[in-house]
Amino acid sequence: MDLRFQGNRPSAEERAAIDEVLGPPLGAWDGGERDPERDGRVGFGGLPAAARRDLLLPALHAAQDRAGWVSPGALEYICRRLSVPPAEAWGVVTFYHLLATEPRPPxxxxxxxxxxxxxxxxxxxxxxxxxxxxxxxxxxxxxxxxxxxxxxxxxxxxxxxxxxxxxxxxxxxxxxxxxxxxxxxxxxxxxxxxFPARARFTEASEEELRRSVPQIGRPDLLLLSRVGVVDPGRLEAYRASGGYRALARAIELGPERVIEDKVVSKLVGRGGAAFPTGRKWEAVAKAEARPKYVVCNADESEPGTFKDRVLLEHDPFAIVEAMTIAAFACGCERGFVYLRGEYPLAHERLADAIAQARAAGLLGEDVAGAGFRFDIEIRRGAGAYICGEETALFNSIEGRRGEPRSKPPFPVEVGLFGQPTVVNNVETLANVPAILLNGGASYAALGTAGSTGHKLFCVSGRVERPGLFEVPFGATLGELLALAGGVAGGRALQAVLLGGAAGVFVGPEAIDLPLTFEGTRAAGATLGSGVVMVFDEDADLGDALARIASFFRHESCGQCVPCRVGTVRQEELLARLRAGRPEGTVQSELATYRELAQAMRDASICGLGQTAASALESALARFGAVAVSPSITGGRG
Amino acid sequence: MTTDPIWFTPPPRSPRVPEAPPERPRERVALTVDGEPVEVAKGATLLDACRAAGREIPTLCYLETLTPVNACRICVVEVEGARVLAPACSRRAEPGMVVASESERVRTARKVVLELLASAVDLSTAPGLAELMARYGARPERFGAAAATVAQPAKVDNELYLRDYGKCVLCYKCVEACGTDAQNTFAIAVAGRGFDAGISTEHDVPLPDSACVYCGNCIAVCPTGALMAKPEHDLRAAGRWDESRQTRTDTICAFCGVGCAITLHVQDDRIVKATSPFENPTTRGNLCVKGRFGFEFVHGRG
Known part of the structure; x- marks a missing residue:
């Protein structure tokens, strides 16, 4: 590619930090020092450099981490190294809010x-x-x-x-x-x-962890069984607690029976879309194109969700093992964990777990001596909710703007780097070893007929004990709130946000709602990513709705019109209602909003735009305009 | 005549006249559009199917010569059994699909999309959009006079064309034309995110400092007039641009041996614009800087 550059140079520190990720340059052709003897005869860079485009985001991270911002010199150097057009790289760096394009204090x-x-x-x-x-x-x-x-x-x-x-x-x-x-x-x-040299300012004490995960140590846990019990930093401890037995079992069964077992278990994805995991694996296993990839979606960014962070921080080996099983079953040689940039401790522990697994021969050329090759790389997100959407995630890994792709084709056919890809959420993967060890049929017997197994719920907001709870599917909202100690201070319940910003509000009448896929669907609600956020009688619901509207405006990628402009109009309309200054009447505003919400849901490219109106719509449907009227928004917040 | 020895002998002509390979019958896909059975070739889109059924589907970010990005969502249609509407421009037709091209949901989506665009973007030079707004009953004013817009001063940084991003609907066409779909220059890309996203060079540098080669292929594909050649812009600014008084002459660009098809738009005996027909198999609407902008000399008759 014949690229044109501005002539900006990186500092020596920036160059060293970027070279740390990309290796040293080959010559002046790809950004190194000019050596007429060498560079005058052979050209470097070009296609081989451009083939490493997926290192764009890691290199941008390196520049940001070194200098506190991505300077024009650093950006240009990265473009030369990877043969990326500067305008495209600028499009990428301006996409992520953790990357700065203006100087920023360190x-x-x-x-x-x-x-x-x-x-x-x-x-x-x-x-x-x-x-x-x-x-x-x-x-x-x-x-x-x-x-x-x-x-x-x-x-x-x-x-x-x-x-x-x-x-x-x-x-x-x-x-x-x-x-x-x-x-x-x-x-x-x-x-x-x-500034401390560790990923948490204060190391969480056992007591603090117990507060976040009150069920620690209970024998009936499937997903949280090791949290707070098994040292997340030692492979030996993981193995001693039954770790890697599932992989051994998988190798014994062979890929087909592993997948069959997944299908029988009726496990569905826990990231929000609830797609049957077995069918996904089956499709990738059958795909003929090579290579194939396993991606763990750890870009947990749905407001109110923290389950994947807890799993990665306290049971990282389980995710590594589950990805290895997925790779074995589907015939994938390479795996990626796309981890949100805001999770330093999870990153540290997962990276450590991968290194230990590799050293023990549980990742690499010959996994567990079973004759298959598999390895995992972590890719750090840089502040973009949309990258939790699977196809946006692929684009982000590939070094492009995190814009969702049109589906079909689906990732099982055309996924990461255009190849068949299994993409699973962290919690979904956490289920995998348990299913293998106990058998798909016994897993399917847990929970309800339509929602099998256990589910993690992130209970937050105005409850006595906000935290992560594991329950078999079928528990009601009231039972879950009871686990969390009920509404804080014994106050009355005003509303519960189910499923996060992309979810819906339910009122106190939903207390007996079974938290299952079929139960919430029948009630016009959603489980989403397992968010249960409680608003007591004193909470300012209008304020929460305004924050949700601003969240979606901020996080829309900007690709399609209904979402890009719709999220702005939604925020403006809500602000007018809250200020008591409707355009026309409140009724005409609500009529406008209904059409806007319908168009966003019907015509947006991806799940973000399709659900961006759902929380406000549900609040208006359940509580009427009074939910956002100025008269009640003076809550003590 | 000299009898110099011939140093090159052409190979003997093959007696066999080459024949075009027999046309393989293409697999057909049968579906229904608005209750009417339609058959299209395998791989065709719903837009093709709707057009085959005589339906007029509005498009904005779609162009035959570019890869569909399905970003504007004007062309959405309803496919029976699907949770959400499908972009006709890129969704492939599948056997047995039941498509509604003007259902209530479709009309609402198109209306709202038009309202969202018109409330945020200056569409005054976008051909055909006023008619579309009328067709779907779009009332952008209902979003209020204080609705945020993308209004900004036009970028005038060279003598050949302007970039007035207050008129940009972010259809990605110019980025595609500048990239692998036509020019492979990569001078511009989408930068920023959400409502703040826009077309930009790196660090928003002026075009002369960017990789731009002034082929103007971005102007050719821009659906709103956000990108406009300087002569057209100046005539419009002076109130003298009048398409009803313009003639179009198809000819061959005389600058080089490629011989691109070129259409000269003439008003008051002066060339005011040069384009190339999109349906031309050689140019597919593209030109280079000479063909697109190199016509002023014609007027230099002493």
């Missing part, structure tokens, strides 16, 4: 002001930061730090939360949650040198 606090954190006082925290440090984005502490508002960080069990990132020679990120006192965050920003 230490940044991404302060979550999303649904669960708002219910825990995030807005007060932000106001405090404005007073102490200046508005979001303004340099503080002599230009050494700044703070930004962030969408949900997946710490809803420990709200309110912030993710701190420090760029430099030894880049770090750490999560501060729960923020017991605002001082802790202010101190971290005013004295950035106090």
């Amino acid at each position: 230490v940044v606090a991404h302060v979550c002001d999303d649904l669960a954190c708002r219910l825990a006082g995030a807005e007060r925290l932000c106001q405090r930061l404005v007073r102490e440090l200046g508005p979001a984005g303004a340099p503080a502490a002599g230009g050494r730090s700044t703070w930004l508002r962030s969408p949900c960080l997946g710490e809803c069990d420990r709200a309110p939360a912030a993710l701190l990132t420090a760029a430099g020679a030894a880049p770090r990120s750490a999560v501060l949650s729960p923020i017991h006192s605002e001082e802790a965050l202010v101190a971290a920003l005013t004295r950035p040198e106090s």
Whole structure:
């Protein structure tokens, strides 16, 4: 490709950081120093360089982590190294909100002001930061730090939360949650040198973990059985607790019977779309194209969802083993975990688990001596909710903008790099070993006829004990709330958000609703990613709806009109209703909204646009315009 | 005549006259559109099927010469049994599909899409959109006078064409024409996200600093006039652009040996625009900088 460059040069530090990811350049052709003797005779770069385009996002991360932003020099160097047109790379770097294209102080606090954190006082925290440090984005502490508002960080069990990132020679990120006192965050920003060398500001004590996962140690757990019990940092501990027995069993059964067992188990995807996992595996196993890929979707970004983070932080080997089983069953040689960029501890532990598995011969050229090849790479997201959509995720891994593709064709035929791909959510994979060990039929006997097995629920908001709960399908909303200690302070229940920002609001009348796929579907609700967020009588529902509307405006990729413009119109319309200044009458606004919501649901390319109106629509349907009217939005928030 | 020895002897002509390979019968796909049975070749889209049935499906981001991106969602149709509407421009026809091209859901979606566009984008130079808005009863004003728009000053950074992104509907056509679908120059791409997404060079540098080669193939595919050649823009600004007074002359570009088909748009005895027919198998609507912009000399008669 004949590329034209501006002539921006990277700093020596940026160059070294990028070379760390890409290896040294071959010569002046792909961004290195010019050596007339060598470069004058042979051309390097070109197609072989462009074939490594999937390293674009890792290289951008390296530049961002080193300098605190992606400078024009760093971007140009990456473009030369990978033979990417600068305009396209600019399109990619401006897509992700964790990547900065303007200079930014090295230490940044991404302060979550999303649904669960708002219910825990995030807005007060932000106001405090404005007073102490200046508005979001303004340099503080002599230009050494700044703070930004962030969408949900997946710490809803420990709200309110912030993710701190420090760029430099030894880049770090750490999560501060729960923020017991605002001082802790202010101190971290005013004295950035106090930044800890670990992924959590304060190592979660056993007691804290027990608060987030109250069922720790119970014998009837399938998915959380190792959480808080087995050391997530030691392969030996994992094996001693029954780990890798499922892989041995899979090898004994052979690929066909493994898949058959999955089909019998009636396991369906836990990421929100509820597609039968066995059928997905079967389709990829039958596909003739080579190579084939396994992708673990760990881009958990649905506001209110934190189940995948807990699994990855506390049972990472289980995900590695499950991906290996999927690869064995479907004939895949390469796997990717697309992990959201906001999960430093999960990243650390998963990377460690993969390295240990590789060292033990459980990944690599000859997995477990069974004669098949498989290895896993982690790819870090960079702040884009849309990349949780499977085809947007593929584009993101491939070094393109995280825009969803049109389906069909489906990933089982044309997926990552255009090849057949199994893509499964973390929780879905966590079910895989259990199914193999107990048999698909016994798994299918758990739960209800239409929803088999166990399900993780992320209970957050105004409950006594926000946390992660595992229950067999069939438990009612009321039973789940009882597990979480009921509504905080014994107050009355106003509403529950099921399924996250893309989900629906239900009222107190839904307390007996069975939390199954068929049960929620019949009630016009959804399980989505397993979010159960509780709003008590004092909570400001209008405020939550406004946050959801702003979330979707912020997270729309911009590709299709119904979502790109529709999410903006939705936010504006809601703001008018909340301010008591409707365009025309409230009735005409609601009529407009109904059509807008229908068009977004019917005509958007992907699930984001199709569900972006669902929470507000459900709130209006269940509570009427009063849900957003100015009269009741003065709740004590 | 000299009798110099011939140093090159052409190979003897084969007595066999080459024949075109026999046309293989293409597999056909049968489906129904608005209750009417239609047959199209395998691989054809629903747009093809609807057109075969005589239905007029509006399109905006679709063009025969480009890969469909199905971003505008104007062309959506209802497929029986599907949860959501399908973009006709890219969805392949399957046997037995039951398609409704103007159902209530389809009309609502098209109307709202038009309203969303018209409330955010200046569509004053987009041909055909006013008629479409009338056809679907679109009332963009219902989103309020304060509705956010993409209004911004036009980018005038070279002598050949303007980029007025206040008129951009983000159909991706220019990016495709600049990329692998035509020019392979990659000077522009979509940058930013959501409502803030827009067409941009790297760091938004002016075109002369970018990879742009001024082929103008982006102008040719732009459906709204956001990209416009300078002569047309200047005439419009002066209120003197009048298509009813223009003639179109198809000819061959004389600049090089390729011989691209070129259409000269003439008004008041002056060439005001050069295009190439999309249906021409050689150019498919594309030209180079000389063909697209190199006509001013014609007017330089002393």
